[in-house]
Amino acid sequence: MPALAFANSFWETYDLLEKQVKAGVRKAMAKFQQLTIAELYADKGLHLESVDNARDSRMRTIRVTDFWRGVVLAPDDGSGIFLLVNVVPHDDAYEWAAKRVYTVNTATRALEVRNVVAIEQLTPSLEQVAANAPTLLFAAYSDTVLRDLGLDDQVLRAARAIADKPQLEAFGGVLPEDQFEVLQFLAESFTPEEVYRDVVTARKPADVAFDSGDSLAAAIVNTASRITLVTGPDELADILDKPFAAWRVFLHPSQRRVAYRTSFNGPAQVTGGPGTGKTVVALHRVKHLLTRKPRSRVLLTTFTNALARTLRENLALLLDDDDQLARVQVTTVDAFANRIVRDLTGLPSAPIGDAEERQLWRRVGRMLGLPWTEQFLVQEFRQVVLAQNIRDKDEYLRADRRGRGMPLRPWQREQLWAAMETFTTELAGSGRTTHLRICSQAADLLGRPNAGAHQFDHVVVDEAQDLHPAQWRVLRAAVPDGPDDLFITGDPHQRIYDSRVSLRTLGISVPGRSARLRVNYRSTAEILGWSVGVLDGTPVEGLGGEGSDSLVGYRSLLHGKRPRMAGHANETLEIAALVETVREWLRQGVPLNEIAVCTRFNVLLDKVHARLRAEDIAAVWVKDHPRSDVGGVRLATMHAMKGLEFRCVAVVGATARAIPFLAGVTPVEVDRQQYENDMLKERCLLFVACTRARDALAVSWSGTASPFLPGTAGRY
Numbered sequence: 001m002p003a004l005a006f007a008n009s010f011w012e013t014y015d016l017l018e019k020q021v022k023a024g025v026r027k028a029m030a031k032f033q034q035l036t037i038a039e040l041y042a043d044k045g046l047h048l049e050s051v052d053n054a055r056d057s058r059m060r061t062i063r064v065t066d067f068w069r070g071v072v073l074a075p076d077d078g079s080g081i082f083l084l085v086n087v088v089p090h091d092d093a094y095e096w097a098a099k100r101v102y103t104v105n106t107a108t109r110a111l112e113v114r115n116v117v118a119i120e121q122l123t124p125s126l127e128q129v130a131a132n133a134p135t136l137l138f139a140a141y142s143d144t145v146l147r148d149l150g151l152d153d154q155v156l157r158a159a160r161a162i163a164d165k166p167q168l169e170a171f172g173g174v175l176p177e178d179q180f181e182v183l184q185f186l187a188e189s190f191t192p193e194e195v196y197r198d199v200v201t202a203r204k205p206a207d208v209a210f211d212s213g214d215s216l217a218a219a220i221v222n223t224a225s226r227i228t229l230v231t232g233p234d235e236l237a238d239i240l241d242k243p244f245a246a247w248r249v250f251l252h253p254s255q256r257r258v259a260y261r262t263s264f265n266g267p268a269q270v271t272g273g274p275g276t277g278k279t280v281v282a283l284h285r286v287k288h289l290l291t292r293k294p295r296s297r298v299l300l301t302t303f304t305n306a307l308a309r310t311l312r313e314n315l316a317l318l319l320d321d322d323d324q325l326a327r328v329q330v331t332t333v334d335a336f337a338n339r340i341v342r343d344l345t346g347l348p349s350a351p352i353g354d355a356e357e358r359q360l361w362r363r364v365g366r367m368l369g370l371p372w373t374e375q376f377l378v379q380e381f382r383q384v385v386l387a388q389n390i391r392d393k394d395e396y397l398r399a400d401r402r403g404r405g406m407p408l409r410p411w412q413r414e415q416l417w418a419a420m421e422t423f424t425t426e427l428a429g430s431g432r433t434t435h436l437r438i439c440s441q442a443a444d445l446l447g448r449p450n451a452g453a454h455q456f457d458h459v460v461v462d463e464a465q466d467l468h469p470a471q472w473r474v475l476r477a478a479v480p481d482g483p484d485d486l487f488i489t490g491d492p493h494q495r496i497y498d499s500r501v502s503l504r505t506l507g508i509s510v511p512g513r514s515a516r517l518r519v520n521y522r523s524t525a526e527i528l529g530w531s532v533g534v535l536d537g538t539p540v541e542g543l544g545g546e547g548s549d550s551l552v553g554y555r556s557l558l559h560g561k562r563p564r565m566a567g568h569a570n571e572t573l574e575i576a577a578l579v580e581t582v583r584e585w586l587r588q589g590v591p592l593n594e595i596a597v598c599t600r601f602n603v604l605l606d607k608v609h610a611r612l613r614a615e616d617i618a619a620v621w622v623k624d625h626p627r628s629d630v631g632g633v634r635l636a637t638m639h640a641m642k643g644l645e646f647r648c649v650a651v652v653g654a655t656a657r658a659i660p661f662l663a664g665v666t667p668v669e670v671d672r673q674q675y676e677n678d679m680l681k682e683r684c685l686l687f688v689a690c691t692r693a694r695d696a697l698a699v700s701w702s703g704t705a706s707p708f709l710p711g712t713a714g715r716y
């Protein structure tokens, strides 16, 4: 009986097909499981036939409906594996199929596809331009080096004619996938050794027929990152009927390598820019850990309750197994700490919010006649006392205040310690506490000998960049030291709260066990390029607090329109223009719940809400946690956009007064270091908001534009 495999190019179109066409695909696919190869060719309804003038003699088409055809690569190696590569309208199918050639990469041994006709047509004109180009992108590499990385004759000739990165990107869509990726890495200045390690070796599947020759069947098995092989009839029905989420099936080799690595001999870390699939990797890692040990328990944490809910839904999609699901607890660190304190002390805790905490500090400052602002007091308490788990005055007087720019004399420290005691006494008097103090208490409780039952076998941490040392202490205490204890994902470029950590000093050391993801699966290259400009190359401290992190090699394979920037004379006109933008997206068929509008503050968001309602456009607040199928444009502050994604995003009110919001930034003359941190936080906040957009991004302001918007300095 023949077997079936699906290429990712198929899923890209399948999801968009109408119901009746999908039914046609299902019916045709079922035949591949019921008939012999001879019967398939003889079947009248299927019309399995060769393609005239095809450059790849294995190309076939099948009939899906009167109007749609499937494109299939037929086996020529006696294996009987048919690869479904696309579903295309009838008239286009033959042309599409005729131009494509599938080959086996000489280095990765994976199956790749190229538009051979386009490469043949484009290369001579590129060569003409290249003859006069001052420099060529790959001039530094010899043919031998490029061939060792898997380039074949045709791609080598094309690569020799490419002058710069935009040309490479424009050409990319027609080049074989692995070879294109090798060229992209080289273009980003990775050494050939690094490219070999990150692209070629990364693709080497651990447990399959890697060296089993050039047969189509072996290559299909070796291409797990782009092809899924169907192993049984139930599986076929399952994958065709469920809404298809590519991330469940196709992992990029760099994602698969970390998610499914058998074991890490201690804490491991995955970083990467927005949309590189860190959350996807965290979910797959959970799956791996649960599968490896039948009774193991996993704690999976993220930053907000809304993100925890989405993680739970996605995990259920990925695991599809109630026993496994029951062994995972998905929560935020704060909620977990709260539960531990309640369970182990029998006492409920009542944390106050940030605004109340600031208010209390203001009262304490006034009561004691202190010269410092409440912002300074909050920061000193969080970044020195709670961060270092300081319990008494002597410890505070000796404390290392590295990272705090304003030096303090001993008598000032005495004064501050008295303020901290007043703060905690006031809190205790009203029966309240703070989230971070609950975390400190939970970490202590988990460290006691009788707490083993509350610990987990593995802890997986998503959105790790904003965790405070007290929160890290809870996570460290939630799992015994050892192999696969902590798996951490995060992006230091998305740090939007003021938490600085040194993971090593907290007993979480990752050297030799860290990986970086570089391919963005969410946004178009146009949105990404513009958003990276918001950061303006400002250096960013690494996730664990040691050294800096960078976005070198960070890229998207998708293309679309450039982000739209618009300044307006006043806010009313800006909101009117926003309504037009939203209407335009709706006219293009974008569903309401795939559109988000975000602002720095709630005041403007309220105005947007009122105006959308007046225009009969449904809108809901992200903070109300609407279910994903609830209609309505999503409204959120920039902070609430963390971790989310939408097809279209409008960032409104990006003015010089809102971003950076100087009232929240420590004045440079008070503390230069804190000023720089605060300013970076503001940049990162705008970066986070803009990188939530998949297809379209519109940024607007009234009055003077935010200085962080690339290309708009001082614009009205």
Ligand SMILES: Nc1ncnc2c1ncn2[C@@H]1O[C@H](COP(=O)(O)OP(=O)(O)OP(=O)(O)O)[C@@H](O)[C@H]1O
Pocket: 246, 247, 250, 251, 252, 255, 272, 273, 274, 275, 276, 277, 278, 279, 280, 281, 491, 494, 520, 521, 522, 642, 643, 644, 645, 691
């Ligand atoms: N291998 C993959 N194949 C297809 N889609 C993928 C893959 N990996 C990730 N994605 C998609 O890319 C998008 C971003 O993934 P994810 O949310 O995991 O990224 P992230 O790095 O956690 O993002 P951020 O840091 O911005 O929150 C999601 O829509 C996800 O489904």
